Amino acid sequence: GQQLNQSPQSMFIxxxxxxxxxxxxxxxxxxxxxxxQDPGEGPVLLIALYKAGELTSNxxxxxxxxxxxxxxxxxxxxxxxSDVGIYFCAGQETSNxxxxxYFGTGTSLTVIP
Amino acid sequence: xxGITQSPRHKVTETGTPVTLRCHQTExxxxxxxxxxxxxxxxxxxxxxxxxxxxxKGEVSDGYSVSxxxxxxxxxxxxxxxxxxxxxxxxxxxxxxxEQYFGPGxxxxxx
Numbered sequence: 001g002q003q004l005n006q007s008p009q010s011m012f013i014x015x016x017x018x019x020x021x022x023x024x025x026x027x028x029x030x031x032x033x034x035x036x037q038d039p040g041e042g043p044v045l046l047i048a049l050y051k052a053g054e055l056t057s058n059x060x061x062x063x064x065x066x067x068x069x070x071x072x073x074x075x076x077x078x079x080x081x082s083d084v085g086i087y088f089c090a091g092q093e094t095s096n097x098x099x100x101x102y103f104g105t106g107t108s109l110t111v112i113p
Numbered sequence: 114x115x116g117i118t119q120s121p122r123h124k125v126t127e128t129g130t131p132v133t134l135r136c137h138q139t140e141x142x143x144x145x146x147x148x149x150x151x152x153x154x155x156x157x158x159x160x161x162x163x164x165x166x167x168x169x170k171g172e173v174s175d176g177y178s179v180s181x182x183x184x185x186x187x188x189x190x191x192x193x194x195x196x197x198x199x200x201x202x203x204x205x206x207x208x209x210x211x212e213q214y215f216g217p218g219x220x221x222x223x224x
Contacts, residue, residue: 006155033212042117042203042215043156088155099144100171101213103156 006089006104013079014112021107022073023089031092032065032072033101036085043088047074079111116140117216119204125222132191134219136204142214144207145187147171147179149200150218156203162187194223 006023013019023032031050035043047058049065049072056063062075072091076083089104116139126132136145144163148156148171158171160179168179176198178190187206191198201220205213 004155040218042205042217044215045212048212090156100158100161101146102158102172103148105153105155 004089004091004102004104006107008107009105010108010110012110012112015079015081017079019076019079019083019109020073021087021089022071023091023104024071025091025102026070027091027093028069029091029102030069030094032063033090033092034061034063034072034074035088035090037088037106038085046087076109079109081111081113084109084111117204117206117214119202119216119219121219122217123220125224126194127224128195129193132194132221132223134189134202134204134221136187136189136206136216138185138187138204138206140206140208140214141184142206142208143184144209144213145181146205146213147177147187147189148203148205149173149198150203151200159189159202194221196223199223 004025033048034046037043047063052069053067054065060077086106086108088106091102118137120135146161147159150156157173159177162168162181180188199222201218203218204216207213
């Protein structure tokens, strides 16, 4: 299967600091997605990116679809305690039976008040 | 929120027993997916469905089968559970052109 390398694996930051995480792939994707997962719950979509070079914001979150279509990053500005969780990147490829999604291994974020 | 529910939410079973997990969605989504989530691996696709009675394998399909007899239900079956199948299982669904929405997960322990 596809390999998505997500880094860093974990981050411990002070409240108010900015956060940056990224994801790289050995393959090209048509879409990049970023999810957040809280303990005991399923992942929730934060941002979807559909075009190479696209830069999209959602509140304090900003994500970009890399020009090569093999990478993406997510930035969180002015972190707050509720940003704590695990963040996953995902790449979507299209096949003749539909779309498959491949996920990174996650970045665990801890925000220290 | 795509109205996705999973049942059961927790299950403990013995090695060698059959297990069926159910995913139910109320949004008339065409596509449905089963993933497993394990530490260090993120989410890995087991099987997915692109319509009623239409399914295909994902990257970790060995030991699992699925069925989709109705749009709203997608069943995952472990024919003979093994300890390596202890995991958290997530179902997801989506409509054409939209993104995936995930269920709350099922924690399965095989002893």
